């Protein structure tokens with residue numbers, strides 16, 4: 607029997623790596639996409655591709671050649687993302703562009719390349735990692751919240767466009783998750799088990815979406831640590 611195949615962005619670390627490990631453990635072939643793969647991060651992958659998805663000018667050609675090469679892919683899971691948190695006037699224009707290009711434009715361009723394939727085959731899953739910041743804005747989050755609110759709107763519209771052609775579109779919105787996302791930030795989640803999610807929790811939500819019966823779509827899953835604690839660093 608042919609193994610299902612998934613493309614996972616942001617696959618070298620954090621949530622994307624946990625998703626890749628979970629899917630590989632469930633018998634999927636995983637094509638990992640990130641800027642660099644090192645050491646153990648290579649283990650779960652059938653193929654790795656090093657690309658900078660924040661370079662908006664190069665993402666379209668990357669996405670179109672990937673869609674041409676990977677015609678057997680069953681799922682595209684967009685995890686790559688970054689946070690830049692500061693008052694708006696302290697964020698450089700390059701920061702604004704970087705956050706929006708990576709968190710919003712790149713997943714849109716990647717999905718755009720695979721939609722025709724999925725619609726023709728009348729099946730396929732798009733899964734996007736959003737954030738609690740797709741629902742609730744906070745201070746210092748102008749760029750990040752704009753990217754995640756935008757992603758949520760994109761996902762809702764794409765779901766409507768694709769549903770009649772058998773394609774499912776889902777959004778996973780984690781709360782604070784213990785990953786390298788917070789490296790260099792002025793805050794981190796609480797250290798107690800109930801004060802942060804683990805990347806594996808988010809991977810579990812992705813598996814739930816992909817393993818649903820073909821006629822069932824998880825539109826959106828919100829998951830949070832039981833207790834919301836933000837520690838200043």
Ligand SMILES: NC(=O)c1ccc[n+]([C@@H]2O[C@H](COP(=O)([O-])OP(=O)(O)OC[C@H]3O[C@@H](n4cnc5c(N)ncnc54)[C@H](OP(=O)(O)O)[C@@H]3O)[C@@H](O)[C@H]2O)c1
Nearest residue numbers: 616618619620621641642659686687737782783785786787
């Ligand atoms: N951690 C949280 O609390 C949290 C909460 C809600 C939502 N999220 C979302 O979850 C997603 C994953 O975050 P994470 O927590 O797993 O962060 P992470 O541990 O920092 O991982 C980020 C991943 O994105 C990749 N990446 C970063 N910049 C890239 C670029 N320019 N081009 C290609 N790949 C790039 C990184 O790989 P390379 O550095 O090798 O490129 C890495 O694989 C993001 O969309 C984030 O917004 C995170």
